[in-house]
Amino acid sequence: MFDFSKQNISTHPFIMLFWKEIRRYLKVMVQTVVTPAINSGLYLLIFGVSLGSSIDTGFDTPYLAFLISGLIMMSCLNNSFQNTSSSIISGKFSGDLEDLKVVPLSSQQIIWAMCLGGVTRGVMVSSVTMLVGQVFYYFTFGEFLEIHSWPALIFFLFFGALSYAKLGMFVAFLAKTFDQMSAVTAFVLQPLAFLGGVFFSLNNLSPFWQKVALFNPVLYLISGVRYSILGQSDVSLMSSVMVAIVSLVLFHIIVVLTISRSQFKRW
């Protein structure tokens, strides 16, 4: 099965597409990995270090720790979404999306190879964010932030990244123009992420807005990572796990339905 010297059309095309997706973002490291890391650094500097002391989240931990856990998940979701969506959008623009239809790759293989490629970027950028966060934490408190549960952290990062990678594919396949693509990011995803509790806790909201926030699925994903790192979060661990699983299943179904009906043709 893994004899790389022989032609194999059941596994090798999948491996190559997965590898190409990784190579694609590594080619533009500055844009895909360094920029998000700098962004995270800026958030940590402004909100974590400078404003953080005046924010009370109601958590036992310092605000900086609260923020780091939120930023890790936000960068993970954003980057996995970005990777699949920009790969497809640029493929529609340059025409190389057509290639995928002409070669012996099944729709399922295309979905999984591209999404797992997106997951690697999400996990990589969130790791960089964690690294930057740890540096800030160390210089502020003289010690590193301890991770409460590694298995839970890996679970939420992986499920979150995979769901968002699939969401990215779905949106990019549907989008007819660049504008539509950026509208989804600006009007739907960014607000959901920012209002999903990256920077504040439910305790900081009025009872009405607390209820509204509970309808935001991103809150549960971010809370999952927050629980994994801090050992506490706004919502129960079980509800975070459920949302993570349900969004993955849901987005997978949508993307499968979309791809089977979609044109791979260029704009």
Place this chain on the structure above:
Amino acid sequence: MNMEKPLKIKNLSKNYGDFSAVKDVSFDLEDGEIFGLLGPNGAGKTTLISCIVTLEKMSSGSISVLGSDVYEDSKQAKINLGYVPQEVINHGYFTVEEILGFYSGYFGILQNKEHITYLLKKLALYEHKDKKVKQLSGGMKRRLMIAKALVHKPKLLLLDEPTAGVDIELRNSLWEFVLELKASGTTVLLTTHYLEEAESLCDRIGVISKGELKKIGKTSDLISELTFRTLEVETTGKVELQNTEYLKKQEGNKLTLEFPSSLKIGEVISSTGLDLNSVADLQLKEGSLEDAFLKILNQGRM
């Protein structure tokens, strides 16, 4: 020997709403031939090829490549297919060599350096292998498209107007390469606007117009069936013909006769009653595929 046809198209139709781009087209390709698909712009050539590679979903009919249905047994069909699209595909950040590497991988070949190097050299791209697509000239981009389609040594190559907008020198070298591929056993389906090329390259041609396959046959048969030859006769003095059926023009000592290519010259001359002793010079012009092509296209209108 594989007894399956390289390509079998049965009752293929493709509709966009009320518009039929391809109407009930059926034909087969024979092993190792070069088949030319000719037709004016918008005739349905590209739609037909897009259906073969599944970029367009056909409305009805079936297509198989070497016996494998392009939908039911998609992977097996695609591994035997090489496709050169009409429009050049850009690849963003990747170099020529990387692109060919990825493309080999998509066909299940992870280690293909030797064949890639062969193709790069063959298509005069070797010294450009580290360039990105946007750094290549138009002709190089075209050659890259062809290299991409050949990384997995397909049995059937589909060329959708590979020479559109390409200079004569490159065009000739491309066609030479196509003939080499044919010699090595590859079956080729091409579409082109350049009729002389189709005439000199293709073993058989099909003429498609408004989505319908109007005519299909051996190139030479089609030409003799549908084209006219012209015979220019210079006589020593003024002559009167007994039969002016084939006479197209008569100016002084010059006669121009036009007759179907299927007729023998001797028959034509004797039928006119022309005395051979009065002939000073003869010049024969063969009808071209272009004439045949126009005739087929105009049949509906005549």
